[in-house]
Amino acid sequence: MIHFYRVSKHYPGGHRALDDISFQVERGEFAFLTGPSGAGKTTLLRLIFRQEVPTSGQILVNGRNVASLPRRKVPFLRRTMGVVFQDFRLIPRKTVFENVSYLPRVLGFDGQRQKRLAYETLRRVGLAHRLKAFPLELSGGEQQRVAIARALVNQPEILVADEPTGNLDPEMAREIFELFLEINRRGTTVLVATHDTRVIERLNRRVLALRAGRMLGDGDTASSDSSAQLAGVEPALSEAVGG
Amino acid sequence: MALHRALSYFVREAALNLARSWKISLIAVSTIGVSLFIGGALLLLTSNLERLVSDWRNQAKVIVYLRAGMPARAEGELAALLRQPAWVTGVEPVSAAEARRRFERYFPSVADLVHGWGEEPLPASLEVAFDPGRVDGAAFDTWLQRVRAQPAVGMVDDDRDWVRQLQSALQVVGALGLALVAVLLVAATFTIASVIRLTAYLYRDEIGIMRLVGATELFIRGPFYVEGLLQGVLGGGMALATLYFGYVVLMPHAPRTWLAGALAGAFLPARDQVLLVALGATAGLVGAVVSLRREDV
Numbered sequence: 001m002i003h004f005y006r007v008s009k010h011y012p013g014g015h016r017a018l019d020d021i022s023f024q025v026e027r028g029e030f031a032f033l034t035g036p037s038g039a040g041k042t043t044l045l046r047l048i049f050r051q052e053v054p055t056s057g058q059i060l061v062n063g064r065n066v067a068s069l070p071r072r073k074v075p076f077l078r079r080t081m082g083v084v085f086q087d088f089r090l091i092p093r094k095t096v097f098e099n100v101s102y103l104p105r106v107l108g109f110d111g112q113r114q115k116r117l118a119y120e121t122l123r124r125v126g127l128a129h130r131l132k133a134f135p136l137e138l139s140g141g142e143q144q145r146v147a148i149a150r151a152l153v154n155q156p157e158i159l160v161a162d163e164p165t166g167n168l169d170p171e172m173a174r175e176i177f178e179l180f181l182e183i184n185r186r187g188t189t190v191l192v193a194t195h196d197t198r199v200i201e202r203l204n205r206r207v208l209a210l211r212a213g214r215m216l217g218d219g220d221t222a223s224s225d226s227s228a229q230l231a232g233v234e235p236a237l238s239e240a241v242g243g
Numbered sequence: 244m245a246l247h248r249a250l251s252y253f254v255r256e257a258a259l260n261l262a263r264s265w266k267i268s269l270i271a272v273s274t275i276g277v278s279l280f281i282g283g284a285l286l287l288l289t290s291n292l293e294r295l296v297s298d299w300r301n302q303a304k305v306i307v308y309l310r311a312g313m314p315a316r317a318e319g320e321l322a323a324l325l326r327q328p329a330w331v332t333g334v335e336p337v338s339a340a341e342a343r344r345r346f347e348r349y350f351p352s353v354a355d356l357v358h359g360w361g362e363e364p365l366p367a368s369l370e371v372a373f374d375p376g377r378v379d380g381a382a383f384d385t386w387l388q389r390v391r392a393q394p395a396v397g398m399v400d401d402d403r404d405w406v407r408q409l410q411s412a413l414q415v416v417g418a419l420g421l422a423l424v425a426v427l428l429v430a431a432t433f434t435i436a437s438v439i440r441l442t443a444y445l446y447r448d449e450i451g452i453m454r455l456v457g458a459t460e461l462f463i464r465g466p467f468y469v470e471g472l473l474q475g476v477l478g479g480g481m482a483l484a485t486l487y488f489g490y491v492v493l494m495p496h497a498p499r500t501w502l503a504g505a506l507a508g509a510f511l512p513a514r515d516q517v518l519l520v521a522l523g524a525t526a527g528l529v530g531a532v533v534s535l536r537r538e539d540v
Contacts, residue, residue, distance in 0.1 A: 041389075051456065077455035091449045105252060106458045108245025150456065 001027040002048060007057030008215075009043055011141055017043040019213045021057070025206075027157075030184040032200050033193040034208035041193040044210070045162050048191070049083055050074045062157055072192045079103065082151025082188075086163035088143045090135040090150070096122065097131040100149045107154070108148060121149040141172030148179060152188075159183060161192045165199070179205060184189060249465065256466035257473055260442055268474060271431075271438040271530075275478025275523050276485070278427035283486045283511065283519050285420035290411060290515070291508035292487020296409050303402035305371040307390060310397040311339075311362075322369055328386055330377040333434040335370045339363035342345065366397055428526050433472055435530030439467050443535060468531045479520035486511070 002025040009018040018040045025031050033041050033181055046052040047059055052068050059066040069077060090099050101118040109117070122128045125145040135143050144164060151159055161180065165173035177192075177199055183188045194200065200207055209217040261268045277338075307325065309318060318336070325334045342365035347354040357364050392400050443450065453463050490510050497503040511519070 075454070075457045075459045077457075078455060083455055089448075089452050089455070093449075093454055102453070102458070103456045105248075106453075106456070106462050108248055110248065152455075233343070 001025055001029070001062060002191065003060040004044075004047075005058045005060075007054045007059055009040075009047065009052060010055045016213050018047075018054075018210075021210075021213075021215050023208055023215065023218055025189060027189055028184070028187055029206065030178055030181070030190045030203075031192075031206040031208060032203075033191060033208045033210065034193060034195055034197075034200060035216070038212070039210040040213040041195075042162055043213075045083075045160050045191070045193055046209065048158075048160055049078055049081060049233065079107070079154055080156055081158040081160060082148075082154075082156040083148050084151050084159065084161035084164045086166035088135070088140075088147045088167075090143060090146055094134075095131065096133050096135070096138070096146050097128065099135065099146060100153050102150070103154050113230075117153050118149075121153045122146070124152065125149045139172075140168050141175060144168060144172070144176055145179065148176070148183075156188060156233070158189045158191070161190070163194055165194065165196065173199065192221050194221060248311060249462065253465040253469040257469035260466065260470050264438075264442055264445070267441065268470075271435045271474045271527075272477045272481060274434040275428075275431040275475055275526055276481035278424065278431045278526075279385075279479050279519050279523050280485050281427060282420075282424035283482050283515075284489075285417075285424065286515055287486065287490070287511055289417045289420065290485045290511065292413055294508055296406060296413060299409075300375055300403070300406045303373075303375065303406055305373070305387065305390075305402070306400040307369045307371060307396055308366045308398040308400070309368060309395055311366060313395045318367075318369070321390075321393055321395045325369060325371050325390065327375075328373070328374045328382070329373055330379075330383070332374050333372040335372070337368045337370055339365055339367045342366065342368065397490050409495070428522065431478070432530040432533070435471050435527050437535035438474070439471050439531045440534040442470070443467055464531075464535050467535055468528060471527040471529075471531025471534075472524050475523035475525065475530075476520055477523075478527070480525025483511075483516055483519055484524070516527035 004021050004023050004173065007018060007021045008016065010016050021040075031177050032239075033044060035041050043052060047054055047066065048061055050069060054067050057067070064077055080199065091102075094102070097118050100121060101114040104114040104117050119128055119131070122131065125148055127142060127145050127149065128143065130138060131144075135146065138146065144167075148164075159180070164180075168176065173196070175227065180190050180192060181203070207217070207219060208215065307321070309321070322334050322336065325331060340363055343357045343363055346357050346365060387399065390396060402540060450463055487510065494503065
């Protein structure tokens with residue numbers, strides 16, 4: 001589903017955001033991407049939805065070679081995935097409904113279908129009653145759920161989230177991760193960048209650990225003491241997040 | 244149907260943008276309105292002057308002045324020669340006494356000039372009316388040369404000469420006006436481009452979000468294109484309304500000058516009205532396209 005092969009991203013001035021990264025996330029998988037600030041998590045996610053292009057290496061997302069994708073085809077790639085950010089990135093002058101139904105509108109769906117999709121998706125995230133509210137009238141947790149609804153409205157095959165709970169209190173963060181798990185149970189591949197080790201340990205999923213642009217480890221936190229494959233992930237994770 | 248829905252979305256968003264930033268939009272609309280008002284006024288002036296000149300051209304005559312003391316037979320033969328071409332519609336003899344009376348009537352302040360002479364001071368003439376639509380230029384000139392060569396003819400005045408000069412002058416004025424309007428329209432286009440770019444800059448975060456969720460560039464830029472188009476149409480409409488108001492309300496009270504007279508002839512025909520608004524729309528659209536051609540918008 002997501003395949004990185006020897007991917008590097010260097011910025012002018014010599015800064016190496018990512019250096020020789022290779023990994024694969026399978027269809028239906030739930031994986032965490034972790035590491036301290038500046039480790040390259042955001043850059044890696046931006047490469048997936050083609051906000052950035054790699055300096056070298058190949059990236060396959062859902063069978064498409066993202067690195068060489070023509071600019072005009074980028075919107076069509078993005079329609080196959082949902083993206084969630086720490087700062088929600090909702091359009092403040094549009095209502096919850098308008099934010100969520102933007103993509104169906106872009107896709108040319110009629111008004112009825114837009115309404116149905118937006119309503120069903122908002123109901124899924126527990127916000128069907130706030131259709132007409134504006135983002136700034138909502139709490140942080142509600143705004144993030146709207147952002148998740150917007151990401152889910154086109155039933156994407158991949159959901160990527162960049163520090164989705166960074167601005168939320170622990171209770172709200174727990175709710176958001178429950179939502180991600182539920183989305184994953186329905187078959188969507190989920191990749192979440194976070195440095196919240198408690199969540200990573202509690203949810204017990206695959207972890208990709210980055211530090212200074214390099215992959216420190218790739219494994220499962222719960223089975224780290226029994227699987228040779230995962231040897232080094234916990235220390236790497238601890239080292240990565242500074243724990 | 245998807246296209247129809249996208250267009251209605253573009254129009255709705257463009258109208259919202261206009262309403263939200265109405266002050267800055269008003270500047271853009273006014274700039275294009277002033278440019279098109281000047282253009283429209285020039286168009287009104289030149290079209291009325293052209294109509295006037297065209298009327299004069301249709302009424303143009305060739306006046307053949309006779310030598311003094313020519314016998315009536317020679318005048319008759321000359322009149323017969325003048326009537327020969329198919330384009331001649333009439334030959335009217337004007338006696339020397341009639342010429343004097345006309346002079347007194349048209350120029351009363353200097354009527355004394357033709358008084359006190361022992362004989363008639365002005366020559367008799369034959370006024371040749373012709374149909375300009377049937378005139379063949381080369382044949383007409385040859386005929387005119389033949390007329391000038393007649394012994395009974397003292398001088399020949401061809402009205403077409405000064406009508407031609409007037410038409411040339413009008414063409415120069417028209418070309419200068421066109422150049423002025425073109426410069427003003429380019430300035431207005433850049434104003435619209437700046438306004439649209441500023442609006443796009445204000446909404447750059449939203450545009451970024453739209454891109455992230457998979458909107459195509461056309462879908463993102465469409466509302467801005469329509470916004471430019473609407474500004475141009477509004478500017479054109481403003482110019483037309485001001486022009487019409489000036490024509491209907493102010494012109495009747497204007498001092499009676501030849502300029503006011505020429506402007507008062509007739510208002511712009513529907514085709515020119517549509518042209519003005521279309522020019523505004525084009526300037527607005529071009530402004531929007533120019534402002535958003537860079538990738539970072």
